[in-house]
Amino acid sequence: xxxxxxxxxxxxxxxxxxxxxxxxxxxxxxxxxxxxxxxxxxxxxxxxxxxxxxxxxxxxxxxxxxxxxxxxxxxxxxxxxxxxxxxxxxxxxxxxxxxxxxxxxxxxxxxxxxxxxxxxxxxxxxxxxxxxxxxxxxxxxxxxxxxxxxxxxxxxxxxxxxxxxxxxxxxxxxxxxxxxxxxxxxxxxxxxxxxxxxxxxxxxxxxxxxxxxxxxxxxxxxxxxxxxxxxxxxxxxxxxxxxxxxxxxxxxxxxxxxxxxxxxxxxxxxxxxxxxxxxxxxxxxxxxxxxxxxxx
Numbered sequence: 001x002x003x004x005x006x007x008x009x010x011x012x013x014x015x016x017x018x019x020x021x022x023x024x025x026x027x028x029x030x031x032x033x034x035x036x037x038x039x040x041x042x043x044x045x046x047x048x049x050x051x052x053x054x055x056x057x058x059x060x061x062x063x064x065x066x067x068x069x070x071x072x073x074x075x076x077x078x079x080x081x082x083x084x085x086x087x088x089x090x091x092x093x094x095x096x097x098x099x100x101x102x103x104x105x106x107x108x109x110x111x112x113x114x115x116x117x118x119x120x121x122x123x124x125x126x127x128x129x130x131x132x133x134x135x136x137x138x139x140x141x142x143x144x145x146x147x148x149x150x151x152x153x154x155x156x157x158x159x160x161x162x163x164x165x166x167x168x169x170x171x172x173x174x175x176x177x178x179x180x181x182x183x184x185x186x187x188x189x190x191x192x193x194x195x196x197x198x199x200x201x202x203x204x205x206x207x208x209x210x211x212x213x214x215x216x217x218x219x220x221x222x223x224x225x226x227x228x229x230x231x232x233x234x235x236x237x238x239x240x241x242x243x244x245x246x247x248x249x250x251x252x253x254x255x256x257x258x259x260x261x262x263x264x265x266x267x268x269x270x271x272x273x274x275x276x277x278x279x280x281x282x283x284x285x286x287x288x289x290x291x292x293x294x295x296x
Contacts, residue, residue, distance in 0.1 A: 047264040048072065055261035071261035072269070075245075079258070081266055083234065084241035087153070088220055089273070091237060095157040096215035100208060103166035108196050110171050111182075125164030133224065141228050155229040156222065156237070166211050173207035174200050213278070220273060238270050 042062045047055055051066035075081045110118055140159070149155040177200055185195045201208070226237040245258060245266050 044264040044267050047260050048268045050261045052259055052261065055259045055264075068261070071259070071263075071265035074258075074262045075265045075269065079245065079262070079266070081238075081241060081269060084236050084238045085269060087235055088222075088238040091153055091156045091222070092216055092219040092273075094153075095159075095161065095219045096212060098157065099161050099163065099166065099215050100211055102162050103211065104170050104201065104204075104208065105196070106162070106167045107170035107174050108192075108200055110167070111174050122168070125168060128164045137224070137228065144229055150229050151232045151235060152229075153235070156219075156225055159222075159225045159229075160218070166214075169211060170204060170207050173204040177203045216277060217274060242266055242270055 039060065039062070043060050046061040046064050048071050049064040049067055049069065050061065050071070051068040052070060054061075054064065054066040054068075055071070057065070109115060110121070144150055144155045149158075181199050182195055185199060190198075221239060222237060223239045223243075226240050230236055230240070245263055
């Protein structure tokens, strides 16, 4: 152990002169990839805080030439971008919560040894993960239409509310909790609900954080379901609104058109929630995916 620590310390303190050509090449490739990835985001951010005159100038802008928030004011007030933003916030919040609740409850149910046909159900879950969403798009639309769920938040919230991936991930997490805790809780008179909420959920925070991040990103970027189920402009979501602003030549009045600063402002509003949430749960994300996928 001492030798291993000494070797690790010597490797960490390796002088720059001993860095090989391969390391420099990999570092250059990494810097290039970061630049290619960051440049469009910086350009969108700079344009969103630019004035109308600066926004119509050609070229890539990495910093606002004339600082202004007129793009955000036009997007939020005249284009009423607050409406799809609020709709997406409602759908993402309730949809993610119900998805995590249903998945964790199903995973806890599968822990019981007397659960019937567990292997068969796991096989069906794995099979459901191979079916693309486009293959069941028309049947889902027909079901929602027959249930009267078109143009409702419910159609977007229940879409993908149960996932085999989530159930299996949390099931592997729950299996890592010692079964002696469940037996001790039962001896103390605790029921399944108390065991589930007081033992298994607190012990599986990294797995729940990973599932929650997947759901928040997926539901916030939801495009196919709103395009199919929602025709009422008052209930459209943020991705549909972004498509309309980016593709269509909409006007805020009879003479004013949507300039680049307004379009980029809508883009930055659209990604603001994801940028705000990710730093708070990213420390659990990798741990949740690795542990949930490798537990036996």
